[in-house]
Amino acid sequence: MRFREYAVAIFAVLALCMLPQTAAADQDEPKVTTTKPPLTEGIFPCSNCHASMPPNKEKRDLSFHTEIQLKHGDNWCLNCHDLTNRDMLHRASGELVPFEKLYKVCGQCHGNIYRDWKIGIHGKRVGYWNGEKTYYLCVNCHNPHSPKFKPLPALPVPAKPLEITKVKPSVPVMIEDKKLYIPETGK
Amino acid sequence: MKRRDFIKSTAIAAGGLLIPLDKSDASLWDTFFQKYFREMTPEEKKNLAKRLENEYKEKTGVNINIKTNEALPAVKFAYGLDLSRCIGCRRCVYACVTENNLSRNPQVQYITVLEFKNGEKWVSDLEESNKYFDHKEQPEPGHFYMPVQCQQCDNPPCVKVCPTQATWKEPDGIVVVDYNWCIGCRYCMAACPYGARKFNWAEPQVPSDQFNPNTHYLGNRPKFKGHVEKCTFCIQRTRENPGKYPACVEICPVGARKFGNILDPESEISQCIEKKRVFRLKEELNTNPSFYYFFSL
Numbered sequence: 001m002r003f004r005e006y007a008v009a010i011f012a013v014l015a016l017c018m019l020p021q022t023a024a025a026d027q028d029e030p031k032v033t034t035t036k037p038p039l040t041e042g043i044f045p046c047s048n049c050h051a052s053m054p055p056n057k058e059k060r061d062l063s064f065h066t067e068i069q070l071k072h073g074d075n076w077c078l079n080c081h082d083l084t085n086r087d088m089l090h091r092a093s094g095e096l097v098p099f100e101k102l103y104k105v106c107g108q109c110h111g112n113i114y115r116d117w118k119i120g121i122h123g124k125r126v127g128y129w130n131g132e133k134t135y136y137l138c139v140n141c142h143n144p145h146s147p148k149f150k151p152l153p154a155l156p157v158p159a160k161p162l163e164i165t166k167v168k169p170s171v172p173v174m175i176e177d178k179k180l181y182i183p184e185t186g187k
Numbered sequence: 188m189k190r191r192d193f194i195k196s197t198a199i200a201a202g203g204l205l206i207p208l209d210k211s212d213a214s215l216w217d218t219f220f221q222k223y224f225r226e227m228t229p230e231e232k233k234n235l236a237k238r239l240e241n242e243y244k245e246k247t248g249v250n251i252n253i254k255t256n257e258a259l260p261a262v263k264f265a266y267g268l269d270l271s272r273c274i275g276c277r278r279c280v281y282a283c284v285t286e287n288n289l290s291r292n293p294q295v296q297y298i299t300v301l302e303f304k305n306g307e308k309w310v311s312d313l314e315e316s317n318k319y320f321d322h323k324e325q326p327e328p329g330h331f332y333m334p335v336q337c338q339q340c341d342n343p344p345c346v347k348v349c350p351t352q353a354t355w356k357e358p359d360g361i362v363v364v365d366y367n368w369c370i371g372c373r374y375c376m377a378a379c380p381y382g383a384r385k386f387n388w389a390e391p392q393v394p395s396d397q398f399n400p401n402t403h404y405l406g407n408r409p410k411f412k413g414h415v416e417k418c419t420f421c422i423q424r425t426r427e428n429p430g431k432y433p434a435c436v437e438i439c440p441v442g443a444r445k446f447g448n449i450l451d452p453e454s455e456i457s458q459c460i461e462k463k464r465v466f467r468l469k470e471e472l473n474t475n476p477s478f479y480y481f482f483s484l
Contacts, residue, residue: 124442128429155276157319157371165293169292175278180438
């Protein structure tokens with residue numbers, strides 16, 4: 001009898017200690033809408049294929065996913081992908097993270113960038129400056145398997161002062177669902 | 188007839204001849220006697236917008252909307268640009284051209300992207316920069332980039348020199364031009380230390396099917412030959428509640444461009460100023476720009 005009361009009291013104290021921690025974890029996440037992670041069509045959920053495969057955590061060259069060139073950290077899938085739950089990522093603590101919240105995985109190593117991203121210094125936001133904003137996820141700009149930003153094609157050079165009236169007719173180009181008008185380049 | 192009367196009547200007749208009578212409809216009369224925009228009542232502004240909309244429709248057959256709304260209360264716009272991220276792809280230049288109906292021929296562009304070699308003298312001396320860089324892909328290794336556009340100065344030298352007060356600073360921090368009031372003397376272009384003001388050397392041409400119909404009187408409405416124009420932080424997009432980001436912010440593929448209300452401590456731009464070491468271009472000239480450059484790396 002005495003022991004049970006004692007146990008209940010200890011349990012209550014432990015539960016109280018946990019509370020502020022979970023609250024802090026919630027605060028840590030930005031309350032915003034983000035874009036969708038750019039998963040290759042048909043590849044998700046990963047468990048579709050992986051369910052029938054025995055998990056193998058040995059670091060090796062894969063016979064599938066060969067298009068992925070890993071150039072990130074110490075180059076092993078299971079640093080971020082989870083071994084047992086294939087449809088989730090995991091943090092170093094073992095906490096599972098869905099793909100939509102992958103910034104929590106990236107933020108473990110890139111803490112300063114994560115901090116900047118949350119307040120809008122790093123990364124891109126679209127929408128309304130005084131209203132609803134959409135944050136781009138890390139993987140919308142950086143390929144998670146090879147995160148260095150890739151060069152982009154350059155748009156036409158401005159005309160020199162004596163040639164401003166000899167500009168070719170402007171034609172539409174689509175860039176990220178936006179129609180831009182640029183002078184015809186003839187390429 | 189006295190000599191004095193003769194001169195008087197000749198002068199009046201000559202003055203009368205200056206008004207082309209063959210086209211003297213109400214619209215022309217209104218154009219000739221248009222009041223100063225800042226002294227107009229909201230009703231007069233609305234009529235003015237309607238007149239300009241009709242003029243554009245007559246010319247091209249396309250319907251556009253010209254807004255005349257005033258600055259939002261408790262808003263002061265500011266802009267941030269992360270020089271560690273910019274890759275010099277010029278997407279902002281053409282997003283701006285498209286959004287603001289800038290003349291395609293002769294070419295007018297509000298944003299100039301400058302290229303510098305790594306380690307080169309810059310900021311204090313932009314002479315070494317290259318604005319005509321031409322590479323297949325951006326960024327070119329060994330170079331860095333600095334886009335320059337209107338810095339929306341709080342102490343704007345361009346406004347001080349305007350002889351007709353056709354340009355002024357709005358309460359939300361945007362320096363605007365009334366194209367109907369501008370006489371094209373280009374004093375402001377000489378006064379601006381950033382080369383941000385652009386002149387329409389010939390009749391601006393924008394294909395009517397490419398014309399952005401969402402316009403503002405002080406922003407991207409149809410323009411004419413012989414007047415000065417400039418970046419307005421996309422006044423037609425941003426001066427709304429909720430207001431969109433400027434076109435250059437929205438297109439930037441590296442997220443180097445930041446925009447917001449500097450009076451709101453939570454806005455991206457306020458956070459940039461608080462957390463990063465920012466600088467303003469040619470600060471020593473005391474122009475007090477609202478445009479902050481910074482390095483995030």
